[in-house]
Amino acid sequence: MREHKTIVIINGVDSEIFYRKSRAKKPKSFNLYTIEMLNIIEALLIGADSPFMYPKGITTLSNITSWDEKKLSVKRLSNKVIRLRSELPQSCLLTYKPLGKKEEWRYSIIKTAENIKSAKALRDRLIRAIESKDIKLSKAYEDNRKN
Secondary structure, three states: OOOEEEEEEEOOEEEEEEEOOOOOOOOOOOOOOOHHHHHHHHHHOOOOOOOOOOOOOEOEEEEEOHHHHHHHOOOOHHHHHHHHHOOOOOOOEEEEEEOOOOOOOEEEEEOOHHHHHHHHHHHHHHHHHHHHOOOOOOHHHHHHHHO
């Protein structure tokens, strides 16, 4: 159930932001240091090096939705996003959708230097932790990082 409905301009389009307080009773036990989480952070960081900003409202980096789960090799994306929220600055990761459209909720990082720096630092921590566990990153992932 939504507790707030806020309308703002995101990427040049009137959008609805979704946020609510967690009703979880159990402590969070998601493992942050997985290749799934790394895939999500990488997808959210697409566009971080571009100087483009919308003249009005909020500009975000690339967005992902539940439709991207297969491409990202992720199950239950929303649960992973909840875990990422606890590691990133409070106003870094948005959940939103264009107003009046029947689309999936989008997850995206607000494009600011601080948010990009925090997300990249988290990505680097994930890589170090995964490599220290001697989990091999896929060749496709390594090739993608070089580009």
